Amino acid sequence: MNEADALLLQPAHAIAAAVRAGRVSAEAMAEASLARIARSDGLINAFTDLTAARALAGAQALDRRLRAGDPAARALPLPGVPYAVKNLFDIEGLSTLAGSKIERGRPPASGDGPLLRRLDAAGALLVGALNMDEYAYGFTTENSHEGPTRNPRDPTRVAGGSSGGSGAAVAAGQVPISLGSDTNGSIRVPASLCGVFGLKPTFGRLPRNGSYPFVASLDHLGPFARSVPDLALTYDALQGFDAADPGCQPRAIEPTMPALARGREGLRIARLDGYFLDNAGPEARAAVARVAEALGGLNGVELAGAERARAAAFLISNAQGAALHLPDLRSRARDFEPLSRDRFLAGALLPAAWVQQAQRVRRWFALRAAELFREVDVLIAPATPVVAPVIGSEWIDLNGRQLPARPSLGLLTQPISCIGLPVCAAPVWGVHERLPHRPRLPIGVQIIAAPWREDHALRVAHALEQAGVSSAPVAELA
Structure with a gap:
């Protein structure tokens, strides 16, 4: 293994430091990432497209700047760091698939979305686009058009969704950071099941223009990483107002990296407690107990109305998602995945009064959280x-209850998405030591903060990482 191959399995900030110091070239890092993808993606199926020529050209240009002693290049936060994005982000020259068959015939994007431009400006190198549930409507990334993304921790199991490719690529060591979207849990679910860190920022914190929408009033974009400093470093590079997204709030950039210490x-x-423990299986309960112990013992509190908030999120997602796809539902219904199509059709038939009531519940629940x-x-x-179910599972066993697998993976994330709170998902290991007859798989905890306090969530995640409770090692692939 050469130095670039070894560095690829290290945190992004270590890669950036090595590239700045001239120990390894940005081009070598791009090549190492592309080579690992070539070796491993036949098993994982995280990628739908590669942008090799772009990554290598960008790396060569960066190397020239660094060799010339360009001080601006040396000050970049992510020089030479490979990254990839869920295939609902606009990538210049590629059709924005959003996990669908229908979008394959649409014209290629004329430019990158703003979050890609910001990562490129930070020195990062885009190597490709990642698999997802069709139109971001799912929690497993069992995509019938592209095939399922497999969990690098156990390839017989799902990677979670809808940003399954984004979580799996980071867990597999193909890239150290990636971008995904989270409407009802689509960053936090893959982070939990794949054993990586993920951040869903406050609703309105990051611009969403330049990405394929699902539910305009619930969609969030955010990063995945294998360490909390990498998550903070990436998130800080993504921050900034963009008036092209009417939901993006004109807040100043508030760096989180300096606060981690x-x-x-x-x-x-x-x-x-309450709803959140009632709907947690043994591994999930053990993970929360381990985190509580590491934080010195925590008192339990309840957030009233979580079950109603989840129902509201379902109705709003159904209705707004269906409205977006009505023309294609009328003319190309057979080109949808059957499950996505049926959910959208159900959403198109919802009474307006139900959706209006869902928005009232949402407001009421936000006040309870405040x-x-x-x-x-x-x-x-x-x-x-x-933990991650086996691919193809129709049901999960939750404390003796048989629940449908695909929607139930979002049981605990949807109430929080409904009101746009910032959340860091942090993977917990070793729960099998307390539950010796359960599989040795990671499971995540949500670290939830008040609006605009991503720094609080990341600080707690970093404390757990430093205590050895939370970590995201690269998966050992066969």
């Missing part, structure tokens, strides 16, 4: 009710 200092942290955040700064909850 403070850990949990001064933060009031509590554990979410009351709770007057008493605490951070809430801990499980990210998924179970």
